[in-house]
Amino acid sequence: MEKIIEFMKRNYKVVLIIAALSAVLWSFMPTKKVADEDKDKVLLELLSFVLEKGHYAPIEINDDFSKKAYAAYIASIDPTKRYFTQQDINEFSKYELRIDDIVKDKDLTFFDLTYNRLMKRMAESKTIYTNLLAKPMDFNADETLNVDYEKLPYAANEVELQNRWKKILKLTLLSTITDKEKLEEEKKSKEANYQVVPFSKLEEEARKSTKNNLDNNYSFIAELTREDWFSMFLNAIVTQYDPHTFYFSPEDKDKFDVSMSGKFEGIGARLSKKNDAVEIVELISGGPAWRGKQLEAGDVILKVAQGNDEPVDISGMRLDDVIKKIKGPKGTIVKLTVKKVDGTIKVITITRDEVETEETFAKSAVVEKNGKKFGIIYLPKFYISFENKQKRDAYKDVAQEIERLKEARVEGIIVDLRDNGGGSLETVVKMVGLFIEKGPVVQVKAAGRKPEVLPDPDPQVQWTGPLVVMVNNYSASASEIFAAAIQDYKRGIIIGSKQTYGKGTVQNVFELNQFLRTNKFGDLGALKATTQKFYRINGGSTQLEGVKSDIVVPDRFAFIETGERDEKNAMAWDKIEPAPYAPVTTGFDLQIAKSRNRIASNTQFKLIEENAKWINDRKEDNIVHLRYSDYKQEMADLDKQTTKFKAIQEYKNGLVFNSLPYEQELFKTDDLLKLKRERWHDDMQKDIYVEESLNVLNDLTVKDLKDMVKNNKKRKTKEITAVK
Template structure:
């Protein structure tokens, strides 16, 4: 997941690397204007030098490295294997174990060969799909398609490639065909006099629509993608071998990255990530159009993107940034996303673009009553901070302010909701942990070839000393994992949620490549985001790959899927160091955890969620899809019938009433949008079974502690 990078002011070692590299490079960088290939070589050299000297764990550039780059690059440029044929691969394969030497020699002939061949094959593909879509497909034939592209061989020859295109196009049209047939049936039900379109008419419309989408997609590839765009794909196939969070930004990509860092943009308010199966929704930004629409959710795979009433474009094989470019757009315009839901169903979702406000990335709080006691909930989407202007809002100050407001409401316990929190500032999370403990270490940070540095709570004052529960899920990463781990290690509270958090235990910095040369006739060289440090819990264990394991595990849709950093091929390994000296509180939560597990085991909704998770796990390996219309419809009918059973999960609603605090209620009279956002949040919590069980847990902590301060050296068993 590509999250906001964590900056540290003490990264003087990186400054030393920058200075050393600059001194070396200034001595031989040519001043005269060069052609683009020379610029490519320069960027390649800069990247390898920065990575070798500045990356936390430099990878040896050898034959094994070469093989991984080779296969990753081919996967990136032809993921569904519909362009290259085996003779191309035979020609390319001689480079499979020599890319390491070529990278060090700044030899880009492999890129030149593959790029020119790819563009040639793409041009040939136009004729293939135009010919195939010129006549109807036979949907009565008993045949199927295997969509396990990772394990499929490349097409043997051009005729085999045409057959592959035929099946892929047939699957695409079959999906659209069944959708349109259902739409016709619904129109007939609504209006008995409605004259349904014939199968032949619908089939022809689907082929025409598919042809238009492909034409637009290939026009986009030919007209909008430059050599620099293709070369950036090649470069990232190299740098991502170091770890998943190391990434090269071309000048255009760096500009977009800077815009995203500012926190405001016009679009749908969703973060995307490239997965093997395609482009996935990794996070919805609270308050954004997608979030308000309630239809799109994390885990959805985007298949097509349509602008307003225009026919949608198939995004298979399209670069992540190019998908983002298609989805973003001016406020007030419509984008239609064809998505594959986590349960395998296909859905078209219409979203009106809007200004995505940074306000909804800030902390917010609510109060709720249970059994005569009042509890506070703080939702924190990220650990934000402004490094340029310390007077701006940051998560530490905002959470501290929310705690004071909640304390004024005489709360009996506090829930910190860090679900989907992708991280942020290391400095901020260290100070925030300090709101809940009197003193002591919070996290350990290690740079290459240096002893670990212990980062302590900078303030001995305790802002809140009552019962505390931290909520996490599979997408809680980085700084949120530091917070949950510290609370867990100190036994300051209970961590609840998914089996484990994301497992990102590394720190990145963005390095501007232009700083390494005094002047350049090549223009902007872009930037490199690279991993420079690793952080560890105070107990000595790393969160890398393993994440933070919940004290109480809630069943969720992803319970049986292996998600997170551990799913990344090039992720840095888990390890541990010496623990820091700290004193955990003498509190025994065992009975509370046991009672929660008993409630979960007997709860019908949790049982259904677990059953749904098992069903999703069983379907994940279904790679063969029927291309026979009747069989395809039967498969859809079986899935739809199963989904009816799981609908009870979304229909769930608890009996609690969540309320805004007095200062926010006063704002609602003037800010109806804010009121709407908070009402939507409260409505979500009413439908959130995880919140309900978390309230049960914090009530039990309240009974255990009997109102005593949890930051004192107590023995509570």
């Protein structure tokens, strides 16, 4: 809501136009319970109007738009082309250039046709794989399968579709059988008298496990409602505006809110659907279920009761519906009837509470290298609670971690933003302020308006020492704002992939029910729409181009196209006038040069680069042999080629990472948190990128940084004198 309010303040003209929508739709107030079709039509009207008036770069809904939306929709509901035949596609194709008319006329004929056909084809496909897996397969036929489904044509008819399913299943079985054979060989090597399981038995086991996996998958698909599939249709339409404009169904909006805030109210357990049963997968550390010590992973939930109400049997119920029954307001009681791992049946009473999804939050560790102590802060996203700003957010958490690291007397800090997909704009602006004196951080521009500079107004700097920021191809949005500001101010060194993701747009979330006076439609969900673009303080956009690292480290996927530039509907790159700002230092040329020389001579980095080129060379190799002897040979050749690259996974840097004292105290009562931190530390011990980042910090001493700041201030003084 805060982002919406912020958007309204800055974009009052757009808001006035969107508000007019309320007047239009408020006149539509049905007096009886609406059917799904009525709700679907209102959604089509509402989304198209909001996008037309509120999107940063609205596009014309015409035949070209229709063609793209049609292709996106068909691909989303049958991505591997294992359901529809070419005959189906021929029937659908008459709507290919009519999506624009469908939106304008709110016509559901095309959706109903594809939805009903998909349900029919899925039911048929379950019969197909069940029949095929009921008897042994012939692995002697000389057959191949093209696994590049995007370029694969649709099966011409039902007979050809069955043959495609047969090939897909053969590939799955071959993979499972050969994996089982390796295990048998290992057992034989350890025990001379071990009787190796014959191929026929392994093949039978593979068919059984494959069928179980497919049954579980189809059980999950069967839980999807018509509303879920209609959401896919809507998103095929709205994502034509840009990849980050997205419609959230009510359930998806709840999940989005949890992911952004890192918090929800419930019992703190992760659930999974297995056949008709709902099983506890994990207890979230610190949550009420974890604190109660009665539930454990592997327990199966049989019934759910609210307080003293009668318990409800949840067998066969959709997982989302079970979750809704278990979640609830803080302080309320839920009673679970569970079948324990040991087979006993117990009724467990839990008082719901606020649960923090700990993996979402910032965490830190300390490490010693060359007699110096350094700190590393890992931030998975720029989280915030929009509803309650008193709750924890990424800015406050990182500030606290910096204070803890200062107490530990570290000489440099790494901020690890790898795989950080972004989050709150407000939060990242504040976070940059932890490392710079007051000044501009990022520029934000709405359509048809002048750019607005978002500054850090606070002159206080929380960390003045050496700083390295780690990024990769999947560091996006707010991560790129942070990295760009640190780079433009020359406050720290950016190390990582050649460039970051390249998302230079800002989205706002609109609760769709705010535009209606009636609630006869129930919860309509929300629209996340691109309303602004952001620019670096140097004027350049991060859109498509991302932030280029000061130090580029070899990346196994360096030659694979990833990021915004790989999106079909990505918005264009551009630039605006720079904001007035002054770099903190004279730069890091010496440290960057040292690191580049180390990387160039490092055998492990050379191996990673060689692996990247090998992956690139093989990316077009999509034909797999389905004859057992050919497949075995193919896998053997592949293993031989990849043997040298196993050293990448086996690498250890020899560093020892430790949690800060406050966490070590928590470990005494929280075994799960201790295990999670040990896994994180273990991962960093295998991470050559963390090692090189520490090398850079080691090169960048406090004295060096102070000298660079001092020299920069002298340079600025000379420039001012010269101007006078």
